[in-house]
Amino acid sequence: METRFSSKLVNAVRKGPLHAAILLICLIWFIPTFGLFVSSFRPANLILTTGWWKAFKPPFVFTLENYYKVITTSNMGRSFINSLIISIPSTVMPVIIAAFAAYAFSWMKFPGRDALFLLLIGLLVVPIQMTLIPVLRIFNRLHLTGTFFGIWLAHTAYGLPFAIYLLRNFIGELPVSIFESARLDGANHFDIFFRLVLPTSMPALSSLATFQFLWVWNDLLVALIYLGGTPTVAPMTVTISNLVNSYGGGWELLTSAAFISMILPIMMFFFLQRYFVHGILAGSVKG
Amino acid sequence: MAEVTLKNVTKVFEGNVLAVKDFNLTVADKEFVVLVGPSGCGKSTTLRCIAGLEEITSGEIYIGDRLVNDVPPKDRDIAMVFQNYALYPHMNVYKNLSFGLELRKIPKDEIDRRVREAARILDIEHLLDRKPKALSGGQRQRVAVGRAIVRNPAVFLFDEPLSNLDAKLRVQMRTELAKLHQSLQATMIYVTHDQVEAMTMGNRIVVMKDGIIQQVSDPLTLYNHPVNKFVAGFIGSPPMNFIEVEVVRQGNDYYVKNGNFTVLVKKDAYEKVKDYEGKKAIFGFRPEDLIDENIVKPEEKEGKLIKARVEVIEPLGSEIYLYLTSGKDSFVTRVPSHYKAELGQEVGFVVDLEKSHLFDIETEEAIY
Numbered sequence: 001m002e003t004r005f006s007s008k009l010v011n012a013v014r015k016g017p018l019h020a021a022i023l024l025i026c027l028i029w030f031i032p033t034f035g036l037f038v039s040s041f042r043p044a045n046l047i048l049t050t051g052w053w054k055a056f057k058p059p060f061v062f063t064l065e066n067y068y069k070v071i072t073t074s075n076m077g078r079s080f081i082n083s084l085i086i087s088i089p090s091t092v093m094p095v096i097i098a099a100f101a102a103y104a105f106s107w108m109k110f111p112g113r114d115a116l117f118l119l120l121i122g123l124l125v126v127p128i129q130m131t132l133i134p135v136l137r138i139f140n141r142l143h144l145t146g147t148f149f150g151i152w153l154a155h156t157a158y159g160l161p162f163a164i165y166l167l168r169n170f171i172g173e174l175p176v177s178i179f180e181s182a183r184l185d186g187a188n189h190f191d192i193f194f195r196l197v198l199p200t201s202m203p204a205l206s207s208l209a210t211f212q213f214l215w216v217w218n219d220l221l222v223a224l225i226y227l228g229g230t231p232t233v234a235p236m237t238v239t240i241s242n243l244v245n246s247y248g249g250g251w252e253l254l255t256s257a258a259f260i261s262m263i264l265p266i267m268m269f270f271f272l273q274r275y276f277v278h279g280i281l282a283g284s285v286k287g
Numbered sequence: 288m289a290e291v292t293l294k295n296v297t298k299v300f301e302g303n304v305l306a307v308k309d310f311n312l313t314v315a316d317k318e319f320v321v322l323v324g325p326s327g328c329g330k331s332t333t334l335r336c337i338a339g340l341e342e343i344t345s346g347e348i349y350i351g352d353r354l355v356n357d358v359p360p361k362d363r364d365i366a367m368v369f370q371n372y373a374l375y376p377h378m379n380v381y382k383n384l385s386f387g388l389e390l391r392k393i394p395k396d397e398i399d400r401r402v403r404e405a406a407r408i409l410d411i412e413h414l415l416d417r418k419p420k421a422l423s424g425g426q427r428q429r430v431a432v433g434r435a436i437v438r439n440p441a442v443f444l445f446d447e448p449l450s451n452l453d454a455k456l457r458v459q460m461r462t463e464l465a466k467l468h469q470s471l472q473a474t475m476i477y478v479t480h481d482q483v484e485a486m487t488m489g490n491r492i493v494v495m496k497d498g499i500i501q502q503v504s505d506p507l508t509l510y511n512h513p514v515n516k517f518v519a520g521f522i523g524s525p526p527m528n529f530i531e532v533e534v535v536r537q538g539n540d541y542y543v544k545n546g547n548f549t550v551l552v553k554k555d556a557y558e559k560v561k562d563y564e565g566k567k568a569i570f571g572f573r574p575e576d577l578i579d580e581n582i583v584k585p586e587e588k589e590g591k592l593i594k595a596r597v598e599v600i601e602p603l604g605s606e607i608y609l610y611l612t613s614g615k616d617s618f619v620t621r622v623p624s625h626y627k628a629e630l631g632q633e634v635g636f637v638v639d640l641e642k643s644h645l646f647d648i649e650t651e652e653a654i655y
């Protein structure tokens with residue numbers, strides 16, 4: 001009892017600096033976010049004249065007007081839906097394709113495999129900006145500009161090299177004997193992929209999906225180039241950037257708009273976080 | 288009926304690594320054969336060739352009467368247990384056992400029957416709902432064996448299945464696997480680097496070195512009549528003592544002789560040592576085949592006595608290992624626990640000639 005307590009104490013002290021650092025990072029992240037959150041509920045004139053922390057002194061003046069205005073006048077509702085329509089397929093498509101590719105690169109034998117993989121690694125360092133003009137010209141000819149399908153393709157293509165690279169590292173590290181065991185059990189490549197690789201790769205798949213989703217959700221450049229400014233297809237990033245332009249100093253609207261655009265990524269993170277933490281492989285093979 | 292036959296099987300890996308060379312073996316139906324040898328000698332490769340996980344470079348493999356060279360692993364009617372268990376981490380024990388059967392489209396109730404039967408045999412019924420990570424090493428090992436049993440294969444292949452368990456559990460599982468072999472009446476091929484495991488489990492033992500079979504025989508023959516110095520030294524613990532000697536003839540008798548002792552060649556081997564007269568050879572005797580000179584009648588000591596000095600005394604409780612030196616040669620002997628000796632003391636031992644061995648110094652083949 002005694003020793004267990006003291007060893008816990010030692011542990012706590014030893015991990016002290018780590019915990020302090022994590023706490024600090026949380027604070028640094030949290031304070032501005034919280035400030036933004038508070039501001040988004042304050043009237044425009046107060047936002048412009050006093051700091052957000054003053055909101056906690058009387059008179060407590062809060063309002064939903066910023067949200068109301070943003071949603072009704074600036075096409076934010078439509079953009080929110082558009083962002084979803086863009087982000088979900090742009091996340092699902094590359095993750096699934098990358099999982100297939102990563103499996104093939106790690107566990108299937110075919111000629112040119114290593115060369116192809118090297119090429120892929122090379123693509124990792126090609127800047128997006130370099131591809132904009134050629135891809136746009138192709139898109140124009142295929143009438144893909146301004147369509148959701150076009151931007152899905154664009155995001156999928158931009159995301160794939162890193163996605164394959166990340167998943168290959170993970171899937172390639174799964175123990176060989178599990179695959180051999182499955183082969184002896186009578187599994188073909190499809191059985192192995194869907195029933196062994198996908199379930200055991202959940203941690204990698206979900207972190208990849210989170211990154212890809214955040215990247216697409218927050219993307220402005222690719223959306224502007226391939227979708228243009230058309231309100232019917234514009235995602236939130238485009239709409240928000242227009243907000244500043246057309247309203248000039250009206251950044252009280254930015255606060256609520258920013259918050260609306262943050263809700264989903266945060267929810268997604270909380271939804272998927274258990275997969276990050278889970279060591280799902282534990283106990284499979286003696287290591 | 289599941290005889291396994293390997294004919295001139297050779298496996299060369301990329302980069303010209305010769306892992307198995309000209310391997311010939313027939314494993315009889317229901318036999319328990321152990322492949323044993325030091326790490327890297329090609330045991331696993333041989334087993335994996337039988338399983339179909341490696342393609343053989345040349346030769347033929349038959350399972351039953353069927354040539355299986357081009358048959359994929361899943362259709363060879365074999366099951367394999369891996370050293371690291373290779374359980375499916377995201378499935379519970381029941382699923383781990385049933386996975387292979389589901390893939391083979393076996394009816395649900397038949398699967399259930401087989402899984403429960405295997406779980407009963409292995410005493411893991413209470414673990415069926417657990418995931419592998421919630422199991423101990425020994426339990427995981429059982430599940431791995433269970434996964435092979437449910438398949439009801441003609442041949443079981445084991446690749447060092449016990450080497451990740453602690454010593455006590457290993458001994459226990461050893462007997463359980465032996466029992467399993469009895470009750471399943473299946474052909475089993477078992478790979479291990481542990482000669483004790485090989486000796487206690489195998490009907491027949493295949494000793495390998497550098498991808499080549501050294502000797503195939505039952506445990507006792509292997510122990511008493513090793514065909515070469517490698518086998519003699521590999522089987523038995525502590526290992527056989529080897530001392531460089533010269534074969535000499537005095538009158539009608541042959542002796543082996545070095546600077547410190549002269550010992551008779553056993554009578555029925557005279558014919559075999561004739562050609563070695565005046566040549567060097569390796570004399571071998573096991574630690575237990577030395578007898579304390581004090582309990583041997585004087586007339587029986589003649590031509591058998593080795594005098595030596597005690598260097599290390601290792602009491603094990605039931606017996607004592609004495610490490611001795613005689614001139615520049617050193618060797619071990621096992622004596623009863625009541626044997627009295629002190630460090631540095633001069634002691635004498637009589638060699639049990641019938642159990643002594645002589646090896647060619649060049650080829651290391653046994654002369655007798």
Ligand SMILES: Nc1ncnc2c1ncn2[C@@H]1O[C@H](COP(=O)(O)OP(=O)(O)O)[C@@H](O)[C@H]1O
Pocket residue numbers: 300301304305306324325326327328329330331332333
């Ligand atoms: N996939 C492989 N590629 C190249 N060499 C291999 C491969 N697998 C095994 N080897 C080599 O073949 C030899 C035999 O290996 P193995 O059968 O695993 O030995 P053991 O199981 O007896 O320890 C070793 O020299 C090993 O390095």
Ligand SMILES: [Mg+2]
Pocket residue numbers: 330331332447
């Ligand atoms: Mg091995």
